[in-house]
Amino acid sequence: MRIGVLGAGQLGRMLALAGYPLAKEFVFYDLSGSPSVGLGEVIVDRDGSYLEDFLSRVDRVTYEFEHLPVEVAEKLAQHKPVHPCPRALQVCQNREAEKTLFGQLGIPTAEWRIADSAKSLKAAAEELGCPVVAKSNTEGYDGKGQAVLKDPAEAEQAWASIGHPRLIVEKFVNFKREVSIIAVRGEDGHVAFYPMAENTHHEGILRYSIAPAPGLAPDVQKEAETHIKALLNELNYVGVLTLELFETEGSLVANEMAPRVHNSGHWSIEGAMTSQFENHIRAVSGHALGSTEARGVSCMINIIGEHGDIERILELPYAHVHLYNKGERRGRKLGHINILADSYEELVWRVRNCVQFLPGSPEFTSSLTTRG
Amino acid sequence: MRIGVLGAGQLGRMLALAGYPLAKEFVFYDLSGSPSVGLGEVIVDRDGSYLEDFLSRVDRVTYEFEHLPVEVAEKLAQHKPVHPCPRALQVCQNREAEKTLFGQLGIPTAEWRIADSAKSLKAAAEELGCPVVAKSNTEGYDGKGQAVLKDPAEAEQAWASIGHPRLIVEKFVNFKREVSIIAVRGEDGHVAFYPMAENTHHEGILRYSIAPAPGLAPDVQKEAETHIKALLNELNYVGVLTLELFETEGSLVANEMAPRVHNSGHWSIEGAMTSQFENHIRAVSGHALGSTEARGVSCMINIIGEHGDIERILELPYAHVHLYNKGERRGRKLGHINILADSYEELVWRVRNCVQFLPGSPEFTSSLTTRG
Known part of the structure; x- marks a missing residue:
């Protein structure tokens, strides 16, 4: 095939x-x-x-x-x-359509409004209560086309800086951490879920994903599975789908979805029985899905902008290097490293040891590390 | 690169x-x-x-x-x-040179003679004591160009059937099982060893490899490591080398070596921290070697001649399918399946379950199963 x-x-x-x-x-x-x-x-x-x-x-x-x-x-x-169907594409290209679908399926989101002028942006900020996040309704990714308003008075400036005719304005979510769930649906409608990942962004770009997300309550995983399954079935989706969420005190709030294999699932290459990539191919080809079970605990570290000292990283017995064979450029994803371990304690030590050879990387922070 | x-x-x-x-x-x-x-x-x-x-x-x-x-x-x-160096090729293409090198390095082999006529084949069989195995000195692989002599009187017939001007005649080894060790040597001379595999052949073709070899005494692994390290260093070898051995009561007897990644190491794709393929590439490219540690226990099942019911095998959560995208032909290696488990008991059950979907496969036998 x-x-x-x-x-x-x-x-x-x-x-x-x-x-x-x-x-x-x-x-x-x-x-x-x-x-x-x-x-x-x-x-x-x-x-x-x-x-x-x-x-x-x-x-x-x-x-x-x-x-x-x-x-x-x-x-x-x-x-x-x-696969996935064009409708999934359509929904993902339009934040308003996406949030509307989430709402229809009972998937919680931040409260949101649409703004089509600086004036309506200001009104939305006042209604929702600052801080709010304003995003271009279409075409945004990796943190581009966004602005945070700490006060409605900043509406004029935010409107100008985003420069898009239609914005979605979301009430700021007071989250504990960012997480994602990746699921795959076969042609026969069978669905398999990966354990959720905890994601750390820096300058709008994903830097670290830990999977399974440390300290995740089983009912939170179940909740995320219910949400993503509703999306998969509603869209009659075939392939891998990703749902990015915020974990708040006691609940999940959906942020956005991606109709494809996702950076926060790269850990699955060595960290799961079947990688997200193989499962996407299996689904698209009409095969049975593979096991999504985790093999130990993993942390994916993105290589951004510069490669760092790959030779030293290759010496680490617990590191799996995945390079994309691309030239260095600021902010560009050049590859990733999957760190494997048997315990989270060991994982933290190994990630820190690896990151010292990636000079461009931000300090490793996660729910496993002490912040500040 | x-x-x-x-x-x-x-x-x-x-x-x-x-x-x-x-x-x-x-x-x-x-x-x-x-x-x-x-x-x-x-x-x-x-x-x-x-x-x-x-x-x-x-x-x-x-x-x-x-x-x-x-x-x-x-x-x-x-x-x-x-990499590996041409000398390694030369040795592997000539059983006499190979056995001679083994002897020089103190690696035990079966007792052997050279025969260049039916008469000298008969003499060799008499000297060594039957049964003996006669093999073409060059160009043989996968059991081709070989004959077993149960009596020196069979020399004439064996000579004719092999049809090669120079044979190596080996005393039959009374072995418990066939095993192999795979090692990799970097450009800097650093050597890493995979855990040994237990191999089951059928009609001269490898069918099953279990790794780590069940019930292997640590000193037997060490002994094999000593042997293969001697070869690697003598040849100033860079890359993956495989040494096939017989395990006898209390010792190892070398059979032959292959200067490359080997079928008995295919389990390492999911069954080891770094596969034999990645480690060969690392060595050849001048990088550090990756960890050869096993991840659980594995059995590699070769797909020979016909594909069987791959769709059903894809449904098994512990099976990893590796197809070579080749057409079916009797005796041809079409792919392999790596079965993973946490225990040998579980492994046997899983392998048997998988093999039922490979109609061309011989019954699964190994040191883990009760024979006949």
């Missing part, structure tokens, strides 16, 4: 690495003109003229990023199975 | 899958005209006319099979680092 992947970055690369052992072949369709997948055939197509060619050569289509035109996915779906 | 691989079969494929996450790129040089690697660039070259082209595009050279002409490896070594 040949799988067509829309996008040709590191996620596509890791999907292929997981798919080859299942006898899959891959064709990547790149719209950006800068593929980094580094293996398999890549069709670079800036104007859509090779779309038919791409289609004729694949049995199934999937994607590795959600910022591709929904029309493209819909057009493809008329000819070949596209 | 771009690594050139001589050969383009499943071992090359798995080397590449392990090497991409370390930012390696691959070019395969295929002499057989039937590459099955399925990813990366393949140069098919039956007459050596593209050898220079291949050389110009790679930084290091390695190989996935030992039946390539030593002259080719030597020629390449004049221009680019070739």
Whole structure:
């Protein structure tokens, strides 16, 4: 079976690495003109003229990023199975649609309003009570196109800085930590859940994911599973879906979802019985899903901007290095390291030991470390 | 770094899958005209006319099979680092040279003689005492070119059936089981050892490998490590080396070595902290070696000849499927399945459960099962 992947970055690369052992072949369709997948055939197509060619050569289509035109996915779906479905894309590209769907399915979110002017932004901030977070309704990712308002008076400036005609304004959530749940749904409707991860961001970019999330109450995992299962079934979704959440005192608040394998699931390559990448390929291909059970405890460390001393990291017996073969650039995801351990105590020690060889990395903070 | 691989079969494929996450790129040089690697660039070259082209595009050279002409490896070594060294190839292609080296290094073997005629084969069988195993001195693998003599009188017939001008004749070893040790040596001379595997053959083809070998005395592992380390250092070897041995009452007897990643080490993909494939790439590239520690207990089951019911096997939560994307053919290695468990008892149950979906497989026998 040949799988067509829309996008040709590191996620596509890791999907292929997981798919080859299942006898899959891959064709990547790149719209950006800068593929980094580094293996398999890549069709670079800036104007859509090779779309038919791409289609004729694949049995199934999937994607590795959600910022591709929904029309493209819909057009493809008329000819070949596209997983996840174009509707999932559509929802994820529009925060208002996403939050509305969450609400319909009983998934708690921060209270929110829509603003289409500086004036209505100010009004929303007043209604919700500051601090609020204003985000462009479409096209935002990795913390871009966002502003925090500590006072309604900052509305004019925030509106100008975001520069988008339609914003979603959310009441600030007083959270204990950021978490995510990754689940996979097969063609037959069967669903499997990964243990939740605890995520640490820095400058809007994910830096550390610990899985299973330390000290997580079983009912919180169950709650997240209920939420993501509702989404999967509502969308008749096939493949891996990620739901990012805030854990507050006693509850979960949904932030956003991503219709794909996710950075906070990279730990699963060595840290789970079946990686998120293999499970996505299994689902998209119509196979049974693999076990999502964790193997010990893991921490994924992103390599951002510069590689650091990879040679020293390769010497660490508990570190698994995953490089994307990309050039260094500020803020760019160049790879990640999965640290494995049998206990969280051991994990903290190992992560700290590894991070010393990544000069660009922020200090390792998590619920396992003492802050400040 | 771009690594050139001589050969383009499943071992090359798995080397590449392990090497991409370390930012390696691959070019395969295929002499057989039937590459099955399925990813990366393949140069098919039956007459050596593209050898220079291949050389110009790679930084290091390695190989996935030992039946390539030593002259080719030597020629390449004049221009680019070739790991393992051509001398290792030379030794492995000649059973007499191999056994002689074993003897020089104090590695026990079965008693052996050389025969270059039916008459000298008969004499050897009489001297050693039957049963003896006669093997073509060069070019044999997977049980081909071999004959067992139960009586010296069978010499004429055995000589004719093997049809080779020079044979090695070995006294039959009364072994408890077949085992192997895989080790890797870095460019800096550092050596790491995998836990030994117990191997079960059927019709001359490996069927099952269990690792760590059940019930193995620690001093037997140490003994094997001493032997393989002697070989690695003598050959100034860089990369993965495999030594196949017989375990007898109280000791080890070396059978043969393979200068490459080995079928009896495929369990290491999920069953060890670092797979044999990744460690070979690390060694060949000049990196530090990764941990060879086992993760639980594993059994590798080869898929031979026909695929069986892969869909059902994908449903087993403890099975990891590795397909080579090859067509079915009697006796052909099409893939393997790694079964993981926390105990040997659990492992036996799981392997038996899996094997029912592989109709071509012989019954699972090992030191863990009751025979006959």
